[in-house]
Amino acid sequence: MGTYLDYFGDPTIPEEKREEFTQRVLTILDQGGMLDLEDVRLFGKRVWLLKPPQALPGKDTIPFCYNYFEQDSWESAGYDPATCRFHTNKVGWRQFNLVCSAVYVLYEFYTDTFGIANEDDHVYDARKIIGWLNYLFGSRYDNRRVCDPWRIYQLLPDYRRDDDLLALLPVGTAVDPLGMLIYLTVTRAEHEAEWKQLIQSSSSEPDTVSILDCMIGAEKALNEAVSASENPDAELLEQLIAALNAGDSSCFPEHARPQRCFTGMATLLPVELTAKLLADAFDQDFWAMLEKLRPSARNARSFWNLVCQPAKPVVPVDTSLFLRCSDDDRAWWWRPDGNVRFSEEMNAWLAQCRSSLETLAREEAAMHGTELLELLIGTLDDIQKRYRSLFAFREMFYDFMAHGESPMVQAAVRFLKQMAEQEEDCTVFLRRYLALLGNLPLRKKVFGF
DSSP: OOOOEEEESOOOOOGGGHHHHHHHHHHHHHHTTEEEEEEEEETTEEEEEEEOOOOOTTOOOEEEEEETTTTEEEEEEEEETTTTEEEOSOOOSSHHHHHHHHHHHHHTTTSSSOOEEEETTEEOOOHHHHHHHHHHHOOOOBOGGGSOHHHHHHHSOGGGTTSOGGGGSOTTOOOOHHHHHHHHHHTTTTOHHHHHHHHHHHHTOTTSOOHHHHHHHHHHHHHHHHHHOOSOHHHHHHHHHHHHHHTOGGGSOTTOHHHHHHHHHHTTSOHHHHHHHHHHHTTOOHHHHHHHHGGGOOOHHHHHTOOOOOOOBOOOOOHHHHHTOOGGGGGGGOOTTSSOOOOHHHHHHHHHHHHHHHHHHHHSOOOOTTHHHHHHHHHHHHHHHHSTTOOEEHHHHHHHHHTTTOHHHHHHHHHHHHHHHOSSOOHHHHHHHHHHHHOHHHHHHHHOO
């Protein structure tokens, strides 16, 4: 049990696109809050520290298992820059899932062949994810992934072919007319209402001959041929397949008018439609029939001039909205030239914190030897026991070890202990405080050390 993500299709990234693709994957993981954990054992205690994902010595894969905004760990996942392969195990249903899904969706825009991201083998609506990608990269990705349901349908495993792909189409979406026709024809037993509507729309234009009219005529001729045939079904079917693959209806005698009519019109149809008509008429498996007819495939799209209108770019979705957090929760991601903007309440709270630190630095006696490190380890251990999956950043820990004689560093650890010992739940403030302490440029700007 659990939620899994994957990709239908070939995820191979062309060589000339790999460098940019890798940079974008790493940006998604970083901005999405993906981190890894390392442990420190001192004074009989074991504490966990957050660190950015990075390849282990001698390994190519960049592993991660923790999402900061979800404040939870999942089964290890990773990305291999050498092969551009991304792998995940169980991902849950919150931010860890969203960020990993964004990587899988990114593949859709970089591979040479059509593919599509999925969750538990279901294709999902990715507009919000695509919007976030457009925000991160200033790109103009659109939602054309769903405009041709037939392309998607072919990639689905057998046990997911009853999924309604029409539900993926937002109102007003420009669809591929040929892909939609093939999909509705192949699945017409499951889309009876949509199929009837399609037939009615064709009959409302009597002065034009459409591909749908051609298919309806071909099916009528096929049914007449089957009804009138004196040959066993198998023999007639083989004759029709041979005529179609040869592209020659003259192999039937003049009096076999339905057969000649069917094969003539079928040459104007996509091979998928012809395969569906034959499979239904002779009670055959559609996919097996399609393989038999592959030699007869022709470019019906250009003959009927069926063009899919270009899709509009998806509106950008900013990181806070996508990850359901605020900029105040993104202190670790603050950069001097970045887009993290704290609220007035956050700035006021940080000013109060600085005042408290300066008071502690001025009034408390200095710690010596291993006193600071013991206090830090003990405090982090207490926090981990009281607050689920709440960890300090590695940068803070080792910087404090290196500058343990600093009055402000000692004050910062004392203040952390005071916060952790408060009776009320201080999860939000502890996370923000620890994130600020781990972001050394921000700490210097806000606290002055």
